[in-house]
Amino acid sequence: MIAQIVPAWTESDAETAEQAWRDGDVFGAIEAADRALAAGTDTDGRAAGVAAAGAAADGALLDAAARWRGVGAALEGAAAARAAGRAAMAAALTGDVATAVSDLADARDQLPDPAPRGLTVLLGGAGAVVEAMGGALDRASRHLAGLAAASVAPDPMAAERLDELAVTVTAAGGDVDTARALLHALPGPPTGRGRLLRAWLDMRTGHLAAARDSLAAAARTPVLRRDALLGAAVSVGLARRTGDTAAVAATWARVAPVVAGTDVELLLLDAWGELSVVAEQVSPTDRDLVVDAMRSALHRAGSPWWGVAADRWWQLERAVVADDAAAATQAATELTALAAEHPRLRGRADAATAWAAVLDGRVCPVAVDDAAARLADSGLRAEAAALCRGAAQRTTDPAATRRLLGAGRGLRPATGGSRTSGLLSGREREVGALVLDGLTQKEIGARLYISPKTVEQHVARLRQKLAASNRAALVAALRTHLEQ
Structure with a gap:
């Protein structure tokens, strides 16, 4: 008879949950954490921490912050400080700045001396998010980028990686071109x-x-x-x-x-x-x-200026969809007032003013052209092109229509070193770019003010020149030749 050997130690559900989370097995981690919490075997807060991280990943950041506070209250020293720092990060992301500041104070009270480097980086990141909420977006972005470059592994239980947060803060500040460049420059696979x-x-x-x-x-x-x-x-x-x-x-x-x-x-x-x-x-x-x-x-965040500006911009965008000149005028007025104190908002304010006039039936091609150019300078070329197109649709002056449509077409992202520059005509490149954007021939015709039949002819020539036997092959060829 062979005796059965029973191991002296087996991994608990709480330990399984934490390891699964670190390995990227989100669903397995949450399942194991729920078992530990239901059985009351989570003696060191590991399962509760996984549940908090899972809540954040599920979009319940306020719940995640509260859960991390509960974890921290049951611990001491570095472990308590880490839990409070994670709570501060989750709270700050929702704009709950006052609570995040309190969490950071609790974390710092628990910091051992000397403190683990990874822990100080986490607290610095949470502090930078608080800083961003208050309006110091540029400084916060640089702070986050610097922390992300530190020689410590990203905290797998925190709500977000610091390098991606730096990108998000830059975009929130209105500089979407720079944010896109920063994201593409991050090392390693995304x-x-x-x-x-x-x-x-x-x-x-x-x-x-x-x-x-x-x-x-x-x-x-x-x-x-x-x-x-x-x-x-x-x-x-x-x-x-x-x-x-x-x-x-x-x-x-x-x-x-x-x-x-x-x-x-x-x-x-x-x-x-x-x-x-x-x-x-x-x-x-x-x-x-x-x-x-x-x-x-x-x-909840205290209505920071940059957030109010974003809210008013989207009020304008909704007004454009609803053809509501009064709502557009209100948004433009408030954006203009904000831009007087924060010049980086000038592009959006001018575009909002131009849109309000267009919706009210007053199309000034020069004003629209200038406003669209400023908007494009901030990276919002699609919105700039939409302004030109909307104005062109509402003017009765054929010369103004041509000018505005030409300006809108010029606001598409640059295609870089296109190998087809001598092969395709300007109109064929315009049609090809809209094919890449997923528009149908009817939609392309409406966008370029040409008939669907003419679009069909351009598409046929594109297929011939690019040796594409069907639309899928055409899209692949256009992506190779036209996209950055």
Whole structure:
């Protein structure tokens, strides 16, 4: 008879949960953590920590912060400080600045001397997010980038990586071109959230085909609600930019459950704004819910100027969709007042003023052209092109229409060293770029003020010149030749 050997030690569910989380097995980690919490065997707070990290990943950042506070209250020293620092990070991301400051104070009270380097980096990152909420966006971004370059591994239990936070803060400050460049320069393969940030910034800067590619890459791995919210903003934004109302409605129906119940992150207020514009087109009830959530987060943060500016910009975008000149004028007036104190807002303020005039039936091509150029300088070329296009649709002067449409076409992202510059005509490059953006021939015709039949002829010539036998092959060839 062979005696059964029983190991003297087996890994607890709490330990299993923490290790699974660190290995990237989110669902396995949460399942093991729930077992430990239900059985009352989580003696050292490991399972509770995984539950807190899981809440943050699921978009419940306020709940995550509260859970981390509970973990910290049961611990001492560095472990307590780490839990409080993670609580501060989660709270700060939702704009709960006062609570985040209190969490940071608690963390510093628990710091051992000397403190672990990774712990001081975590607390510095949370402090930088608090700094950003107060309006010091440039300084906070540099601070986060510096901390991210420190020789410590990223904290796998914190709500977000510091290098990606630096990118998000830069974008929240209105410099989306720089944010996109920073993200593309990060070393190593992108994380799932990094791919979604890339998709978001590609879309915001008008690189729609690249945004689709990044969104598709992110979709190959499971994501929880917090990241799915960002993916939802990209999905509806891409649908909106095609002008296909049926696609917009279908996309909204698909992403609306993701939006419901997710805490608003103030640094991603622009993503929520994009969602609010699509809701304006599809569902007034959903629009009100999204806008109320945005403004509650702003109020919780003390209504920082940059957040108020973002909110008023999206009020303008909703007014454009609704053809509401009065709402556009109100948004433009408030943005202009903010720009008097914060010059970086001048581009948005001028664009809002131009849009308000256009919606009111007063089209001044010079003013629109100038405002669009300023908007494009901040990286928002798609919004600048939309302004030119909207003005062109409302003027009765053929010369003004031609000028505005030409200005709008010139605001597309540069294609870089195109190998087809001597092969394709200017109009063929315009059509090809819109094919890449996912527009149908009818939509391309409406965008360029040419007939669908003419578009069909241009597409046929593109296929011939690029040796593309079908649309999929054409898209692949155009992506190789035209995209950055």
